Amino acid sequence: RTGCQWRDLPEAFGPWNTVYKRFNAWSAGGKLMRAFSTLVKDPDVEWLFIDGSYVKAHQDSTGAATQVAEAIGKSRAGNTSKIHLAVDAYGLPIGFRITGGEVHDSTEAQALIDDLPAGGALVADKGYDSERIREQVEAKG
Structure with a gap:
């Protein structure tokens, strides 16, 4: 396999399905784009x-x-x-x-x-x- 599979995330991040759901929610809600825009200073x-x-x-x-x-x-x-x-x-x-x-x-x-x-x-x-x-x-x- 290539890339990072959701199930292979380190336990320090929490349950992989919680990370996956949060990533999707943040992406759909525009939070990731706002974070990117904030970092471009x-x-x-x-x-x-x-x-x-x-x-x-x-x-x-x-x-x-x-x-x-x-x-x-x-x-x-x-x-x-x-x-x-x-x-x-x-x-x-x-x-x-x-x-x-x-x-x-x-x-x-x-x-x-x-x-x-x-x-x-x-x-x-x-x-x-x-x-x-x-x-x-x-x-x-």
């Missing part, structure tokens, strides 16, 4: 970096009967999610978006860049190389 915006990375989803991950979007999509690797991340000059995360794996970097770039503070330079790979993104970055400063 005074980023060094001389250099900003953005990129996307795939996360392979478990083969049974798309079986939930829910109306809420789960950010799981089909890509060459199968069921995947994609994390679109922005970091500051120290490599500390300052913004992110999660989508299905089929979403191209350039599609999420506009929303990700809109959420960033103005900085000295934005560094990205060729997945973000388009005139529309260049104009948006120049307009943002």
Whole structure:
């Protein structure tokens, strides 16, 4: 197995199912996003970096009967999610978006860049190389 399974959490955290239920409740209630936003204090915006990375989803991950979007999509690797991340000059995360794996970097770039503070330079790979993104970055400063 890979990753940390809920049942394998150290006993110091309490019963694994309590941790799991609390994690889900905090996630659904927006507490985890508020904690992330609180931790992003005074980023060094001389250099900003953005990129996307795939996360392979478990083969049974798309079986939930829910109306809420789960950010799981089909890509060459199968069921995947994609994390679109922005970091500051120290490599500390300052913004992110999660989508299905089929979403191209350039599609999420506009929303990700809109959420960033103005900085000295934005560094990205060729997945973000388009005139529309260049104009948006120049307009943002």
